[in-house]
Amino acid sequence: MAMTTDVHVRDLRYFVTVAEELHFTRAAERLYVSQPALSKQIRALERQLGVELLRRDRHSVALTAAGAALLPHARRVLEAWARGASAMEQARAAQRSTLVVGMSTSPGRGGLLPAIRSRFTSAHPEAAVRLRQVGWQDPSAGLADGDADVAFVWLPLPDQDRYAWIVVAEEPRHVALPESHPLAARSEVDFTDLADEPFLALPESAGPLRDYWLALDERAGSPPRIGAEIASTEETYEALVAGLGVCLVAAGNVPLLTLGGVVTRPVRGVSPSRYALAWRKEDQRPLVRAYTRACRQVRDGTGRR
Amino acid sequence: MAMTTDVHVRDLRYFVTVAEELHFTRAAERLYVSQPALSKQIRALERQLGVELLRRDRHSVALTAAGAALLPHARRVLEAWARGASAMEQARAAQRSTLVVGMSTSPGRGGLLPAIRSRFTSAHPEAAVRLRQVGWQDPSAGLADGDADVAFVWLPLPDQDRYAWIVVAEEPRHVALPESHPLAARSEVDFTDLADEPFLALPESAGPLRDYWLALDERAGSPPRIGAEIASTEETYEALVAGLGVCLVAAGNVPLLTLGGVVTRPVRGVSPSRYALAWRKEDQRPLVRAYTRACRQVRDGTGRR
DNA sequence: TACGGTGACAACCGATGGCTATGACGACGG
DNA sequence: CCGTCGTCATAGCCATCGGTTGTCACCGTA
Known part of the structure; x- marks a missing residue:
């Protein structure tokens, strides 16, 4: 007999309505349920509480002492929950009108981000954009675990069939x-x-992207030597100056590493890297579509202002 | 899509616990449910609210912004309901420890009531006794509709098989x-x-008791003339002085009517009336049993102090 | 590489909460 | 006086809910 004292807020709502109307049929109408359903729920509530809340007297309904004692508490619960529900309503709205943009390193690349953002906000002035930095363990930059709605990523992505993308830079x-x-x-x-040479490698979890930056395709079968694993720009810089290895880097990211003690040189014989805006393929939400559209327009120079 | 925003308090309790533990298995233990049940309920809550409350990250659980927003409201609801539940606990206790004694007219009869009460309260000092006056429409004096736990009534009762009784006066x-x-x-x-003579009669609803006070048994078939219906001592007195009819009255109730303009006389050829303490036969509650026991002892003069 | 511990998922089952249809019963109007 | 109306309760039905056990996928660690 573990006496769960929990109650369904609905039952309290029912009770308060009946207590206000003192009339089951009318209360049932106000609540949009059938009269028997209401009757049964109130009886169930009384049974659960072990107390008679209403005295039914053939042609009249009255609150008992217990019912009168419950009423204010029931109202307080309803009110407290009304606030909670409205907070959730807000949260839902915020969630609906906030776009999270995931990225591993700063996209930079000639004002790409501001350009997209300006187009996007002109289409959706109510929407908020939040940028989210994601470590290199996740090559999808937050798309995979839902941390991000869209993300700037390096191709190739793992689970390619889950995502769609637009290449924004090669x-x-x-x-x-x-x-x-x-x-x-x-x-x-x-x-x-x-x-x-010993190479600095992305974490295992980066999947095909790790192989790509090791240029596995260009190595005719002989596996690379791994000097260290890196998960951020800072780690990479430190590993380089410490002499743990070398690594490939996109031309656009060169400035991030050439701080002193590190140099970069063009490489012949490797394919160029491709940087893309990606999103979950099945994600049809208006904000996501608007952002990708803005991105495509910026890339193509469409409707330049 | 009528969006019931109602929530089960249990679900909020579950959510708060998980939010405190940030660990489903531990929370499930604290809640005495299985981990899958808890997992499912939380997901259901999230689905119902249309909001992600918790971010599950393989080996860690964290509150989302929405979850953090909900938490205080959930706590407020729980607290409000805790107060309500405790009020119901009290009401239950009060109900358990209050005995309602129904009666149609004052039992009087030589301190019967105080004598019973004194025995009763010495056996149950925590119990409260409430007297309740009931109109003569209800010959069970409140037993039938639960208004009374025990009642002083005149025999015969309607629905005799529903009640048990002790005769306290003949x-x-x-x-x-x-x-x-x-x-x-x-x-x-x-x-x-x-x-x-025209007779004053109890209401129809008094059933066999009405017939009894009309002395139907003594009338060899010829039906009585009804002068008026009466439902209280005052009505009876007024009907008598108005000359609407005569009526039988128990010897013990004579003083209630002989106020002026009304006289009473002994009647030969009618059976004596029987006054009894009655209760619902299946009602085994300790207070009821204690009261009837006290009554029996007073009647029999057992253990007179 | 096996293992322990995490949360999610599947299949199952009794209880819940809703419905419609009907019943009992007092009030009220012809 | 009798039929009808309005009231709450009951019965029978069905979908969903809330719980169980059993299992899986995954990850960190010994």
Whole structure:
């Protein structure tokens, strides 16, 4: 007999209405339920509480002492929950009108983000855009776990069939080296010269993207040596100056690493990298569609103002 | 899509617990439910509210903004309901420890009530006794509709198989007459002399009791003339002085009617009336049993102090 | 590489909460 | 006086809910 004292808010609402009307049939109408249903629920509530709340007297209904005692508390519960429900209403609205943009590193690239944003907000002035930095463990930059609604990512993505994307930049890849490295003397390097260097690699969880930045495709089967794993720009920089290895980097990201002690050189013999805006393929929400449309327009220079 | 915003208080309790533990399995233990049940309920709550409350991150659980917004409201609802539940607890206790004694007219009869009460309260000091006056429409004096837990009634009762009783007084019946009535000159009358008089009768709803006070049994088939219906001592007195009829009255109730203009005379040829304490046969509650026991002891003079 | 611990999912089952149809019963009007 | 109306209660039905046990997928760790 574990006496759950929990109650359904609906039952309290029913009770309060009957207490106000002192009339089951009328109360049932106000509540949009049938009279028997209301009758049964009130009896169930009385049974649950072990107390007679209403005295039914053939042609009249009256509150008992217990019913009168319950009424104010029931009203307080209803009111408290009304506030909670309205908070949820707000949360729902906020969720509906907030777009979270995931990204691993700053997209930069010539005002891409501000341009998209300006188009987007002109189409949806009520919407808020939140940027969210996501570590490199997640190559989908938050799309996978719902942290982000759209995201700037490097191709290729894992689970390609779950996402759609628009390529926003195609950039040649450079190599980043400590400035003391022998190859730093060259102004340009062949990838074959790098194949035996220790590489800095993305985390395992990055899947095909890790392989891509190791340029696995260009290595004819011989596996790369891994100098260290990196999950952020800062880690990468530290690993480079510490001499743990070298790594490929998109041309657009070169400025993020060349702070001192690190140099970058163009690489021949590797495919260019592709940077894209991605979203969950089945996600049809207006804000998502508007953002991707804005992005496509910016890329294509459509309707430039 | 009538969006019931109602929520089960249990679900809020579940949510608050998970929000406190940030751990489903531990929360489930605290709540004494299985982990899948808890998981499902929380998801259902999220679905109902159309909002993500908790972010499950494989090896960690965190509140979302919506969850954080809900938490205080949920706590307020729980607290409001806790007060309500405790009020119901009190009401239950009060109901359990209050005995309602129904009666049609004052039992009087030599301190019967105080004697019973004193025995009763010495056995149940925590209990409260409430007396309740009931109109003569209800011959069970409130037992039938639950207004009373025990009641002082005149036999015979309707629905005899629903009640048990102890006879507390057996009194000869007198007749009450306006003092101007021819029979008022006699010091005693035969019922046969009364048979053709108009009688004051109890309401139809009194059932066999109405017939009893009309002394139907003594009338060999010829039906009585009804002068008026009466439902209280005052009505009876007024009807008597107005000359609407005569009526039988228990010896113990004679003082209630002989106020002026009305006289009473003993009646030969009618059975004595029986006054009883009655209760619902299936009612085994301790207070009811204690009261009837006290009554029996007082009647039998057992353990007189 | 096996293991322990996490939350999610599936299948099942009794209770709940709603409906319609009907019943009992007092009030009221012809 | 009798039929009808209005009231709340009951019965029988059905979908959904809220719980169970059993299992899985996943991850961190020994």
